[in-house]
Amino acid sequence: MSDQTYQxxxxxxxxxxxxxxxxxxFRRTNDIDDYMLAGRGLKPGVAALSAGASDMSGWLLMGLPGAIYLGGMHEAWIGIGLLIGAWLNWKxxxxxxxxxxxxxxNAITIPSFFEKRLKDNKHLLRIGSAVIILVFFTFYVSSGMVAAGxxxxxSFGWPYLTGMIFVAVITLLYTLFGGFLGASLTDVAQGLLMFAALIAVPIVAVIQIGDFETLGSRITTANPEAFNLFSSFSDNAWWVAVxxxxxxxxxxxxxxxxxxxLVRFMALRTPAEAKTARRIGVGWMFLTSIGAIATSLIGIAYFAEDPLSETNSETVFLLLSQxxxxxxxxxxxxxxxxxxxxSTMSSQMIVCSSALVEDLYNITGRKASPKALVMLGRTGVLVIAVVAALLALNPNSSILDLVAFAWAGFGGAFGPIVILALYWRKLTAIGAFAGMISGAAVVFIWGNVDVLTGNMYEIVPGFLVCLVxxxxxxxxxxxxxxxxxxxxxxMEEEVGAKVTA
Structure with a gap:
């Protein structure tokens, strides 16, 4: 058989x-709580690996290795920031x-939590946050379909549209019928597969090359600044570098x-199990990030005589595996x-479905049976997938910029509100709504002004404005x-926190 047949x-x-x-x-999904939140029955390992796999997407296997291969180790600061953020989030x-x-x-979505936590009888928070989720995640799912195409x-020379539809249909099927539990369990398998691949490539490469000293020498010969985290900042003033x-x-x-x-946190069996999940999740993230960085450095040495171009640098991981x-x-x-x-597409489809059913349909006051709500949830997944596929028909669509923008949008609009809702008794519904809209607006404006974006990632001003x-x-x-x-x-008594006035 040919190599491609094996693959x-x-x-x-x-x-x-x-x-x-x-x-x-699918066989274990009976009602809307099961479909949207797995009945709050996720084990710590499942929640941790599911969160990691749905978070990292293709960025970990292609984006990060390609960025470091092309631009140097200073690109690893993204990974460092994400690792710190993940630990703080779990903690x-x-x-x-x-x-x-x-x-x-029993809030089962972030929009419904905002409404129920702050007793927003006007549904401003629920509707506003659900709309933000639908807009950002529909484009986010679309970017995954573009990446698949x-x-x-x-990899195989398939037509772009064929590859996109193939992945979209498979992802849609297991998400459509398995719901949140299906997405979470497949995320575990996918997370383990990602872990094995990112660890195996560097280990096998070191064995074949000889030893760490020889490998390090070859890397520095190809690029003397390869291991320098501050390589791109050395010519700037210290404050510009900071x-x-x-x-x-x-x-x-x-x-x-x-x-x-966040929905993975909500699906844990108990609050106390977040500690175990944090250790598993952050440990997985640390080791896979090290594997991704190591892969990019090995690529610098291996392709020294025939360097990869800017257009195919993100394939360094795939090329080394072959x-x-x-x-x-x-x-x-x-x-x-x-x-x-x-894994990322399936998770985002479920969140979009929950926004349609739990946060928009339910507030109309209409009554539906548990099975009817599950069917509505599945219909929501199908609708989101179809719209996302239509948006992905253009193979020249931007992926990285869209992902970065959506990440900033959610971080700037929701991040401060989540923190304040959990730690500050005096947060009000109108305050949360004003902050959420302000943060989203700042991210949108800042992200579309080149002179601003070039000096500071839009999540920073968006987060700060929302908080203030x-x-x-x-x-x-x-x-x-x-x-x-x-x-x-x-809540504070249940998590063992000191109760304050």
Whole structure:
């Protein structure tokens, strides 16, 4: 058999496994709580790996290695910022969010949590945040479909549209029927596959090259600044370098507002299990990030005589896997890239579905049976997928810029509100709404002005404006509420926090 045949067989096996997991989840999905939140029954390992796989996407296997290969180690500051942000999110947000969403009338989405936590009877928060989710995530899912189309075009020579539709249909099927549990369980398999691929490539490369000293020498010969985290900042004033590093690492701020990650916290069995999940999740993220960085450095040495161009630098991980492994194993590595794309798409489809059903349909006051709500949720997934596919028909669509913009949008609009809702008793509904809209607006404006974007990632001003506006407006509109006080105190007692006045 040819190398490509082996690779296709490996990918077909992977796709079949994902559909099988989706079917198992389908058999365990009975009502809307199961479909949207797996009945709050995720084990720590499942929640951790699911959050990691749905978060990292193809950026970890292609974007980061390609950026470091092309631009140098200073690009690793994004990974450093994300690692710090993930740890802080698991440590300070996860246990409180799991507890508070259950206490606040069993909120199963971020928009419904905002409304129930702040007793927003006018539904401003729920509608506003649901609309933001639908807009950003529809384009986010579309970017995944674009990536899938380009993946099959580059790897197997398939037409762009064929590859896009193939991945979209498989992802849609296991998400459509398995719901949140199906997405989470497939994320675990995908996370383990990504982990194995990112660890295996550097290890096999070192074994074949000889030893670490020889490898390090070859890397520095090809690029003397390869290991320098500050290589691109050396010619600038110190304060310019500090701003540049902070702006790059500020990706970590986005974690506090990402609905598809926060929902994993809400699905944990108990708040106490966030500690175990944090260790698993951050450990997975640390090791896979090291693997991605190591892969890019090995690529610098291996392709020293025939360097990769700017257009194909993101394929360094794929090329090394094909060099060092049997074609079937290389096919599994290619499947890991698909895993990264598909895990993120499935998670985003579920969040969009929950925004349509739980946050927009339910507030109309119409009554529906549990099975009817599940069917509505599946219909929502289908609608989002179709719209996203239509947006992805253009193969020249920007992927990286769209992902960065959406990440900043959620971080700037939702991040400060989540933190304040969990740690400040005096946050008000109108304050949260004002902050959310202000943050989203600043991200949108800042992200579309080149002179501003070039000096600071838009998530920083968006996050700060949202935080300040929410605090100021809440201070001006605060009125004591016995119900809010009681729920806040109950949450703090459950997570073992010191209760303050």
């Amino acid at each position: 296709i067989i490996a990918i077909v096996i992977y796709m079949g496994a994902m559909l099988g997991i989706g079917y198992v989840a 300070y947000v996860a246990p409180r969010l799991r507890s508070y969403t259950a206490i606040s009338q 380009k993946f099959f075009d580059a 701003i540049a590093i902070f702006s790059t690492a500020a990706w970590g701020l986005g974690y506090f507002g990402q609905p598809h990650i 060099v060092f492994f049997h074609p079937f194993v290389a096919g599994l590595v290619l499947a890991a890239v698909l895993a990264a794309i598909m 506006v929410a605090w100021l407006v809440s201070r001006a509109t605060f009125k004591p509420s016995t119900e809010i006080e009681a729920e806040f105190t109950s």
